[in-house]
Amino acid sequence: DVIRSEEIQQARMKLPILVEEQSIMEIINENHIVVIAGETGSGKTTQVPQFLYEAGYALKKQIAVTEPRRVAAVSMSQRVAEEMNLSHREVSYLIRFEGNATENTKIKFMTDGVLLKELQTDFLLSKYSVVILDEAHERSVYTDILIGLLSRIVPLRLKKGDPLKLIIMSATLRLADFISNERLFKVPPRVINVESRQFPVIVHFNKRTPDNYLKEALNKTRKIHSKLPEGGILIFVTGQREVNWLVQKLRKVFPFNKKHAVKENGAKSTKSRENEGEETVDDEDDDEGVKKTHRKRRKVKIVPQIDLDDYSIPGDLEFDSEEDGESDQLSSDDEQDAAESEDESRVTTPPLWTLPLYSMLSIHKQRRVFQPPPPGCRLCIVSTNVAETSLTIPDVKYVVDTGKCKVKLYDKVTGVTGHVVHWCSKAAANQRAGRAGRTQPGHCYRLYSSAVFNDTFAEHSPPEIQQKPVDDLYLQMKCMNIDKVVNFPFPTAPDLMQLKTAEQRLKVLGALDEKGNVTLLGRAISKFPVLPRYGKMLALSHQQDLLPYTVCLVAALSVQEVLLEVPIVSSGSIEDAKSARQRWTATRQRWAGQGQSLMLGDNMVLLKAVGAAEFAAARGKLERFCEENGLRHKAVVEIRKLRMQLTSCIKDNVPDVDDITVDPEMPPPTDLQAKLLRQILLAGMGDQVAKKIMPDELKEGEEKAKFKYAYRANNMEEPVFLHQGCVLRKTLPEYVVFQEIYETNKMYMRGVAAIE
Ligand code: ADP
Ligand code: MG
Numbered sequence: 046d047v048i049r050s051e052e053i054q055q056a057r058m059k060l061p062i063l064v065e066e067q068s069i070m071e072i073i074n075e076n077h078i079v080v081i082a083g084e085t086g087s088g089k090t091t092q093v094p095q096f097l098y099e100a101g102y103a104l105k106k107q108i109a110v111t112e113p114r115r116v117a118a119v120s121m122s123q124r125v126a127e128e129m130n131l132s133h134r135e136v137s138y139l140i141r142f143e144g145n146a147t148e149n150t151k152i153k154f155m156t157d158g159v160l161l162k163e164l165q166t167d168f169l170l171s172k173y174s175v176v177i178l179d180e181a182h183e184r185s186v187y188t189d190i191l192i193g194l195l196s197r198i199v200p201l202r203l204k205k206g207d208p209l210k211l212i213i214m215s216a217t218l219r220l221a222d223f224i225s226n227e228r229l230f231k232v233p234p235r236v237i238n239v240e241s242r243q244f245p246v247i248v249h250f251n252k253r254t255p256d257n258y259l260k261e262a263l264n265k266t267r268k269i270h271s272k273l274p275e276g277g278i279l280i281f282v283t284g285q286r287e288v289n290w291l292v293q294k295l296r297k298v299f300p301f302n303k304k305h306a307v308k309e310n311g312a313k314s315t316k317s318r319e320n321e322g323e324e325t326v327d328d329e330d331d332d333e334g335v336k337k338t339h340r341k342r343r344k345v346k347i348v349p350q351i352d353l354d355d356y357s358i359p360g361d362l363e364f365d366s367e368e369d370g371e372s373d374q375l376s377s378d379d380e381q382d383a384a385e386s387e388d389e390s391r392v393t394t395p396p397l398w399t400l401p402l403y404s405m406l407s408i409h410k411q412r413r414v415f416q417p418p419p420p421g422c423r424l425c426i427v428s429t430n431v432a433e434t435s436l437t438i439p440d441v442k443y444v445v446d447t448g449k450c451k452v453k454l455y456d457k458v459t460g461v462t463g464h465v466v467h468w469c470s471k472a473a474a475n476q477r478a479g480r481a482g483r484t485q486p487g488h489c490y491r492l493y494s495s496a497v498f499n500d501t502f503a504e505h506s507p508p509e510i511q512q513k514p515v516d517d518l519y520l521q522m523k524c525m526n527i528d529k530v531v532n533f534p535f536p537t538a539p540d541l542m543q544l545k546t547a548e549q550r551l552k553v554l555g556a557l558d559e560k561g562n563v564t565l566l567g568r569a570i571s572k573f574p575v576l577p578r579y580g581k582m583l584a585l586s587h588q589q590d591l592l593p594y595t596v597c598l599v600a601a602l603s604v605q606e607v608l609l610e611v612p613i614v615s616s617g618s619i620e621d622a623k624s625a626r627q628r629w630t631a632t633r634q635r636w637a638g639q640g641q642s643l644m645l646g647d648n649m650v651l652l653k654a655v656g657a658a659e660f661a662a663a664r665g666k667l668e669r670f671c672e673e674n675g676l677r678h679k680a681v682v683e684i685r686k687l688r689m690q691l692t693s694c695i696k697d698n699v700p701d702v703d704d705i706t707v708d709p710e711m712p713p714p715t716d717l718q719a720k721l722l723r724q725i726l727l728a729g730m731g732d733q734v735a736k737k738i739m740p741d742e743l744k745e746g747e748e749k750a751k752f753k754y755a756y757r758a759n760n761m762e763e764p765v766f767l768h769q770g771c772v773l774r775k776t777l778p779e780y781v782v783f784q785e786i787y788e789t790n791k792m793y794m795r796g797v798a799a800i801e
Contacts, residue, residue, distance in 0.1 A: 047099060053128050060088035061240045069093070069237055070100050076235045077199050078211045082220055083239030085476065086437045086483045089214045090121050090179055094152045095129060097175055102210070103151035106174035111157040113185035115140045116404050116411060117435040122154040141574060142686035157187035162574060164194060165524060169202055173209060180435055181215040181223065184508035184537070186518060193534045194525075196229050216434055218472050219505055228534040244482040246444075250495040258447040259287055261492045263294050269443050269490070270299060270423060271394050276442025276485070277424035281477050283451040283466050284429060285403045291427045292401045299397035301422065395421055402428035402436075405606070407679050414438050430469070433476050437483065444481040444489040448474060448498070452506075455513055461761075463788030470506040474498065508537045515539050516577050519547040520556055523563045524571045553732055554581050572698045573691060575603045582729040583695065591721055592695065593707070594652065594714050598722065600687040601651040602784060602796060607680040608633070608654060610770060612672075629675035630770060637772035641716040644799040645723055646773045646781070651796075652714065655684055659709035685709065726798055730782050734758070734800065735765055737779045756781060756794070765792040773797055 049057070057063055062083065073079050083089055090110070097108050112118040118138045122145075126136035137146035139155040146153055157178070163170065170176060176195060178188055195211045202209040213223060217238070224233045255261040262280055269278055282288055398418035402411060415438070418424040426438055430450055450469040455462045469477075474491065481487030491498065510518075522530050530544060551557045556567030556577055563571075570580035579599040586595035601607055609629075611622050636653035637643050645652075654674070658681045661670035671678040688707050714722060727734075735756035740749055754774055755764040765786050767774050773781065776799070784796025 047095070047129050047131075049128060049130055053130075057088075057092070057128070059242075060092060061242050062088035062092050065237075065239065066092075066096050070096055072235055072237055073097070073210060073212065074100075077203060077208060078196075078213070078230065078234040080213045080215065080220065080224060080234050080236045081239060082215050082217045082236060084241035084243055084479060085216055085434045086479075087239045087241035089239060090117070091124055091128060093177060093212065093214065094125055097177075098129070098152060102174045107150060107172055108152045108175045108177070109160060109170070109173045110152065110154045110177040110179055111160050111188065111191065112154060112179050112435065113157055113183045113188055114180075114404060114431065114435050115156055116408070116431055117180070118154045118156050119408055120412065120415075120436065122152075125152060125154075142683050142690065157185055157191055158574075161187050161191060161194075161521065164191075165521065165571070168525065169198060169205070170209060171207070175210040175212060177212045177214060179214045181213045182218040183434065184219075184222075184510070186508075186510045186513065186515070189508060189510050189536050190518060190522070190533075192223065192536055193229065196534055216476065222536045226534075226536060229536060242483075243479060244484070244486040246478050246482040246487045246489050248478055248489045248491060250491050250498065251493055254493040254497050258282075258449060258492050259291060262291060262445055262447055263298075265445050265490050265492065266295060266425065267298060269445070270397055270425070273443065273488075275423060276487070277418075277426070277438070277440045278443045278445065279432060279438060279441045279480055280425070280427045280445040280447075281430065281432070282427060282447050283449045284464075285405055288401045288403050288427045288429060292399050295397060295399045295425060295427070299394065299399070301396045301398055301419075395423060397425050398422040399425045399427065402426050402432055402438075404429070404431050405677070405679060430473070430477075432480065433473060438480070440484050441480050442485060442487045444477055444487065446474060446477045446489060446491050448491060448493045448502075450506075453513070461786045461788055461792065468493075468497070468502050470504060471498065471502045472505045474502065510535065510537060510539045511543070514547060514550075515543050516547045516550055519544065520551055520563070520567060520571050520577050523551075523557065523561075524568060550732060551577060554578060554729075556581070569698060573599075573694055574687075575599055575691070578729040579603060582725050583691065585725055585728055588721070591718055591725075593692075593711055594718060594722055595725060596688050596691045596695070596707070597655055597684075597711070598648055598652055598726075600684045600691060601655055602648075603687060604680045604683045606677050607651060607684065608770075609675040609677055612675070625675065632674055633770065634772050634775070638713075641719040641723075642713070643772065643776065644778070645719050645726075646798040647771060647784075647796045648722070648726060648798050649719065650772055655681065656710060656713065659685070663710060723798055723800070727782050727800060730784065732759070733784070733786075734780060734782050735794065737777060737781075738764055753777075758783075758786065758794075761786075761792075763792055765794050767797060768793045768795070771797055773799060 062069075069081070081089055081093065090112075094108055094110055097103070102108055110118075110121070112121065118140050122133065122136055122138035126133055129136060131151075133145045134147045134149050136152045137150040137154070138144055139146050139153060139159050141156065141159060144155075160170075160176070176191075178191055178195070181188055181192065192213065199209055199211050213234070215223070220236065223229065224236060251261075259282065262282065266278060266280060280291065282291060396419075400414050402414050414426050414436075417439075424440065426432065426441075432438055448468055449466050450473065451464050452467050453462060453464055478489035478491075481489050519530055522533065527533055531538075531541070548557065548561060551567070552559070552561075554566075554570070554577055555564060556570050558564050566581070566584060569584040570577050573580040573583055575583075579602060582595055582599055583592075586592045610626070612625050633650045633654075636650045636657070637646065638649060638653075642649050654676055657674070658667060658670055658676055661667050662681070662685075667681065668678055670676070671681060685707075688709075692707050735758040738752050738755045738757055740752075743749065743752060752764065754767040754771075754777070756766070758765045765783075767777075767781075771794070778799035780800040781794070781797050782800055783794035783798075786792050786794055
């Protein structure tokens with residue numbers, strides 16, 4: 046009863062998984078736990094939910110599909126809805142900040158964290174007839190825990206006479222961690238290997254490994270585009286800034302020029318493109334932006350000799366080399382090469398349609414990568430590792446692999462975090478190479494030597510659970526009455542030290558008692574979809590007039606990178622990054638205010654920034670406000686959603702609070718409120734305080750000037766610093782409380798407030 050369009054049907058027929066539908070369904074019907082392994086692009090994510098739907102699994106209950114990444118949950122739900130000709134009311138998604146699920150939802154894509162939260166209120170997951178854990182090879186913490194929990198839930202549901210199917214889907218990596226783990230599954234689950242239609246990919250190693258991999262990526266891409274036959278290019282770099290840097294460079298060397306496209310393909314085909322063309326002209330998604338570009342386009346028609354569609358970006362971004370390791374590579378010295386080739390390539394090569402892809406990018410812009418490039422153009426996508434496994438980009442023929450990935454490190458004892466750029470694993474490099482052979486034979490250019498690959502690359506990257514604090518997980522498990530977390534059937538267990546420090550921190554917070562049992566406060570904390578220390582701040586803010594502020598602050602602290610340090614993309618603006626940055630710093634200092642307000646420090650800046658952004662949003666000017674004041678637009682939107690979610694969570698869980706609402710434009714806190722907020726901050730982050738290092742404490746030979754902004758944090762040997770952007774640099778309070786310490790070239794505190 047699913048009616049698919051002809052076009053979709055044909056695309057599906059090309060997937061080898063389709064001919065196996067019957068045998069896959071037979072195996073699922075006869076087994077309660079099944080592993081489906083197959084290379085990326087073989088059709089697991091888009092097809093298996095449809096098989097289940099057509100076999101009747103969504104008649105009485107829902108089909109759940111978990112994804113480790115929000116991008117994938119959203120885009121896969123859209124793709125499957127489209128393939129099945131159903132609306133998002135039936136094929137829906139649910140992620141931390143939002144969702145479109147309804148009571149008619151049949152197939153629900155969600156992030157693994159969201160399903161784990163659902164488990165807290167419905168341990169048997171009774172809404173679902175099937176749970177599909179997708180991308181299990183990524184080894185995200187939540188998917189790992191879900192595997193452990195579901196290994197126990199499936200037999201329980203069976204005993205109740207209401208069976209639940211568990212399907213674990215994975216690339217063909219490291220399957221043994223799941224299937225030959227007797228603590229997890231006494232009887233190894235049935236494995237279905239899906240054949241994949243992989244074309245050969247020729248791997249080319251560099252003879253030598255260059256120091257500057259970004260510059261090398263630029264060069265290689267230039268060569269591919271100028272010399273090699275048509276076919277999309279996919280470039281892997283490590284982070285958002287690198288993506289944007291490279292996109293700008295490539296757009297400069299190979300500008301997208303509409304005239305070109307017209308010449309090659311005639312007026313008719315370009316016309317259809319024109320409606321979408323504005324997306325690349327500037328970087329605005331809102332109505333305002335669209336209107337503006339409409340105006341621009343009309344101008345183009347009147348004055349055709351001015352090429353406003355040339356979206357190369359004037360000027361280069363400057364990066365502060367003091368605080369970001371990435372920047373060395375980014376401050377480019379290749380201006381000259383780029384300019385040289387500009388002349389040669391502009392005349393001889395067709396335009397390149399260059400698009401960025403990373404998880405912080407708005408969903409709407411992410412979707413552009415699935416659309417075909419304008420006629421006569423070659424598609425080029427510069428991506429972080431989101432394109433490694435979870436998203437399949439059509440028609441990639443060339444992969445350029447820097448071999449690098451960015452890893453968030455954290456010190457298991459001190460909790461200090463930092464980002465380092467590392468070689469990725471052999472498994473990841475092979476995944477990346479595989480992206481070139483989905484639709485035709487391809488080539489992968491590895492920007493490192495085969496010796497480096499063989500000798501330095503690890504086989505696999507370690508699972509995430511061994512690389513981050515497990516406090517929230519520990520508390521959630523305790524709340525599910527898992528007493529001995531140490532004995533939990535993890536696919537790969539976290540380090541004992543991680544579990545111990547998590548337990549210790551939860552005891553300090555008061556979420557666990559001395560014996561390690563969950564307290565009432567701990568239960569309240571665990572209800573909130575934020576870290577336990579923020580949950581405690583919410584649970585403590587009983588006073589109704591304070592709650593909206595705590596909610597706003599916790600929401601802002603829980604979303605990454607709200608306040609930018611340098612412009613992400615100077616979209617069309619000629620103003621250089623440095624002056625933007627100075628302006629932002631001045632604004633932030635003004636937002637911080639004086640007295641009690643200033644003592645809240647970076648937190649006051651966050652509160653005011655969110656308030657001002659909402660004020661602008663109500664007047665339809667959010668996008669511009671964010672750009673002018675250095676806020677990340679997507680972050681502001683996420684904060685708003687999280688505020689709503691936290692508010693309804695409070696209504697449901699905190700007894701005498703029932704009439705709080707979210708007032709996006711709430712007035713700034715009074716002095717008294719600011720003071721109370723500071724106490725609440727301290728209650729959540731009491732273990733994260735630091736004391737100013739006084740001149741007389743300096744050892745011989747230590748320069749005073751270097752320690753002007755230095756503090757000593759509890760149990761850390763090295764000093765920690767107030768960052769250049771911190772508003773408390775002016776007052777240098779003796780004691781401060783901070784959100785976290787991160788390491789670049791020095792240790793810096795983030796989210797700093799003064800203590801009395
Ligand atoms: P797997 O989960 O095995 O990696 P998918 O089910 O994600 O595979 O993808 C199967 C095929 O569907 C891919 O080859 C891809 O080309 C196509 N596809 C997936 N998402 C989209 C989309 N949004 N638009 C067009 N094609 C898509
Ligand atoms: Mg998939």
